[in-house]
Amino acid sequence: MNPPQTIFNASETEILSGDFHPLIERIGSAEGSALVEMVNASLLIECARDFAGLKRFLESYRGQLLVPVELPLICQAFAHASRNEFSELITLDQQQAHDTRLKIFSSASKRIGKMQLKRLRPLRDQRGLQRYLRAVDDGDANAWHTMIYGVTLASFSMPLRQGLVNYSARVLSGFVQSSGGFEKFPQPDCDALIEENLSRILPEIDHALIKASLNPKIQIPQA
Numbered sequence: 018m019n020p021p022q023t024i025f026n027a028s029e030t031e032i033l034s035g036d037f038h039p040l041i042e043r044i045g046s047a048e049g050s051a052l053v054e055m056v057n058a059s060l061l062i063e064c065a066r067d068f069a070g071l072k073r074f075l076e077s078y079r080g081q082l083l084v085p086v087e088l089p090l091i092c093q094a095f096a097h098a099s100r101n102e103f104s105e106l107i108t109l110d111q112q113q114a115h116d117t118r119l120k121i122f123s124s125a126s127k128r129i130g131k132m133q134l135k136r137l138r139p140l141r142d143q144r145g146l147q148r149y150l151r152a153v154d155d156g157d158a159n160a161w162h163t164m165i166y167g168v169t170l171a172s173f174s175m176p177l178r179q180g181l182v183n184y185s186a187r188v189l190s191g192f193v194q195s196s197g198g199f200e201k202f203p204q205p206d207c208d209a210l211i212e213e214n215l216s217r218i219l220p221e222i223d224h225a226l227i228k229a230s231l232n233p234k235i236q237i238p239q240a
Contacts, residue, residue, distance in 0.1 A: 094167030
């Protein structure tokens with residue numbers, strides 16, 4: 018069963034994230050479910066035996082991976098791709114292989130990233146991007162899904178903030194779906210849990226964008 022298409026009501030969605038661009042909706046639609054399906058699902062199900070366990074799992078993921086690791090990586094990949102800095106992008110890609118925090122997601126992340134790359138291969142006029150694609154094909158880059166998500170946003174000139182919000186909402190929903198939460202617990206409770214986590218992520222997203230804009234190495238182009 019697919020996760021519900023509408024997590025928030027219309028007014029909440031407008032307040033939290035604004036209207037998602039159709040392309041952002043499309044490139045984020047599979048990541049949440051695919052990521053957790055490829056990870057150790059038994060661990061997630063064990064953590065989510067009850068609603069309190071699911072809540073603790075989402076809070077842990079948000080605090081230990083999503084906010085400190087994944088969202089900044091999307092920002093950096095977006096910035097490098099926006100400035101056609103694909104040598105730096107390849108270096109950033111290689112560095113992530115040494116981040117032990119990502120070990121549990123390593124295999125899943127690379128598989129999803131390579132799936133996402135299919136959207137970018139037709140952009141043959143972007144030479145820097147094609148260089149990165151060759152590095153992935155040659156095994157010199159890993160195509161982490163977070164990085165490819167950021168590169169895709171940049172390649173299609175999509176707004177970064179909306180992309181970060183969409184990624185967060187999709188992955189949180191994917192974890193709830195994978196745990197069986199939508200079947201085991203009342204949907205309003207699940208929706209409220211996702212909304213609560215997303216509302217706590219939004220200030221972190223804005224902080225990450227401000228921090229990135231002040232760092233010349235990862236400067237984010239203005240919308």
